[in-house]
Amino acid sequence: MPDTTSLLRFATAGSVDDGKSTLVGRLLHDSKSVLADQLAAVETASRNRGQQAPDLALLTDGLRAEREQGITIDVAYRYFATPRRRFILADTPGHVQYTRNMVTGASTADLAVVLVDARNGVVEQTRRHAAVAALLRVPHVVLAVNKMDLAGYAEPVFARIAREFADYAASLGVPEVTAIPISALAGDNVVTPSAHMDWYGGPTVLEHLETVRVGGEPSAGPARFPVQYVIRPQTAEHPDYRGYAGRLAAGVLRVGEPVTVLPSGRSSTVAGIDALGTAVDVARAPQSVTVTLADDLDISRGDVLVPAGTGPVPSQDITATVCHLHDRPLVPGARVLLKHTTRTVKAIVKEIPSRLALDDLAQYPAPGALAANDIGTVVLRTSEPLPVDPYARFRATGSFLLIDPADGATLTAGMAGEAFARPAAGDGDGGGAAADDEGWDF
Incomplete structure (x- = not known):
């Protein structure tokens, strides 16, 4: 069973009018993650537009310009939870000129949902979003083939699009793609299985989000501890206390472990770890802790503690x-x-x-x-x-x-x-002289 306390960060992306905001709205609505007053406001806005059914896209398109134009402009973040997992969702824009917003939304994502209109298939913006997900090393990618109701719920349509996207994603080095046929407007395979696509035996979107494995990071690999603040109370009770506070960015840090301070290269040993005022023996990413060392070293904000012998060369x-x-x-x-x-x-x-x-x-x-x-x-x-x-x-x-x-x-x-x-043709170190005026001589 999945850990009910685990957190999944995921982002949605796709071309204009592929139905990203509708998918997110359907996901929130059908998982009962929408407050009554929010739903009432959406129903009122939909009636004012002459729509019989609630326009679920309005749950995420919060900017006035987004509502007026019917598009997503900024990244819309939503927080919700089910009995199986907690989620942070980033609904990113589809327009080419807002590609930078997808970079923002997907930069911390564990999973990216790329939507495709079943009538249009894989288009240039689909490839662009897949490439951005690959560039940002998003561990998991879901291809949601939307508007299957407008394609007659035809399995060959879904199979063709899934195969084309999988081939392109493989060329980018994307480690995993899960393809799901859906209709966000009708609710097919979003939260509940579709009665119209009995040929599909895979998970719904929500089921996949609840069960996809996100373990192993960021606590995997060697520790990385950027120092955010140096604590020196200088009190009578603790006259020599020097602690280094920060958020463990990766790996596991243990008391007694030899560490190196970068970029200086000085070495010491972890003497203690405090987490929320309690001494602990082990800290795991992404915990925020205070670390004390056995030696009195000159360490300041911006230095990074790493296990001895595992750090990059500054x-x-x-x-x-x-x-x-x-x-x-x-x-x-x-x-x-x-x-x-x-x-x-x-x-x-x-x-x-x-x-x-x-x-x-x-x-x-x-x-x-x-x-x-x-x-x-x-x-x-x-x-x-x-x-x-x-x-x-x-x-x-x-x-x-x-x-x-x-x-x-x-x-x-x-x-x-x-x-x-990918292997680079040249691995240049950027040689040459830097400009030497106005204090920028490096």
């Missing part, structure tokens, strides 16, 4: 795949702030070797700049060495943000390493 040169989020293009030579875990340092965009076309996965060399929603490869030089893991192995410590130093706006989301974990 470097000032980072090659990464990024999704540009800002309307202002990212160009070579741009001076930015790079936020990695709890450390923020100055950085320079040294070059942009390529831009990725998500429709055909072609790499376009030397694009000159990355516009909003573009995904490409960048080479960065930072002012200080950073212990950056490959994103393919550690999502938390392999990711970073580029920030505008002038106004604090988030510019770009980065994932250290190559897209889709």
Whole structure:
């Protein structure tokens, strides 16, 4: 039986009018996760539009512009639970110009639900969303073939779409795809099995969400503990206390374990672990704890504790795949702030070797700049060495943000390493000299 206390983070994606918001609304409604006043408001809004049945998409399309245009613009987060599991859902937009919003919604997801209109099959935006899910290393992907009622509930239609999507996903290195034929409007195979598709013997959407295995992360693998705050009460009772507070990003940390502090490379041993004021012997990701060490080391916010011999080699040169989020293009030579875990340092965009076309996965060399929603490869030089893991192995410590130093706006989301974990033609370290004016000489 699944752990009733477990949490599944999942995101929905798909082309415009594929029915994402309707699916989410149906999922919430049929699982009895909608409050009475919310449902009453949706029923009233639907009647005002001349609709007989409640428009369940209104449960997620909360912005005024979304209701007026009948589309999803921003990421809509919903929290709900069933007797078998708790969920955090991110309903992401379908329009091409809002691809960056899907990156935001799927960046922490354990599962992505990609919707396809049974009448249209796999389209360019379907491939784009599958590629983003693969790029972000989302562990599980569900293909929901929607509007099967408008395709006569025909099994050959579903089989053709499922086969085409599975082939494309395999080319991206997606580890697992589960295809489910549904009608979000009618409720077929969303929460309850469909009486119209007796040829399908698999789980409903909710049943799959409740039973899919999400164990093994983030507590799997070597520990990563970014220090968020140094606690030094300096009281008569604890004159020499020095604790390092933070959230364990990955792995397991144990009392008595030898650790290395990155990027300095100093070593010590875990002397104690406090969780909510209680001493414990073991901490598991994603717990927030305070760690004390056997030695008095110079450690500050942004340092990372790792088990001895397991950490990445700190470097000032980072090659990464990024999704540009800002309307202002990212160009070579741009001076930015790079936020990695709890450390923020100055950085320079040294070059942009390529831009990725998500429709055909072609790499376009030397694009000159990355516009909003573009995904490409960048080479960065930072002012200080950073212990950056490959994103393919550690999502938390392999990711970073580029920030505008002038106004604090988030510019770009980065994932250290190559897209889709494919072998790179060259593994350049971004050599060359950084700009040396205005205090940006690295």
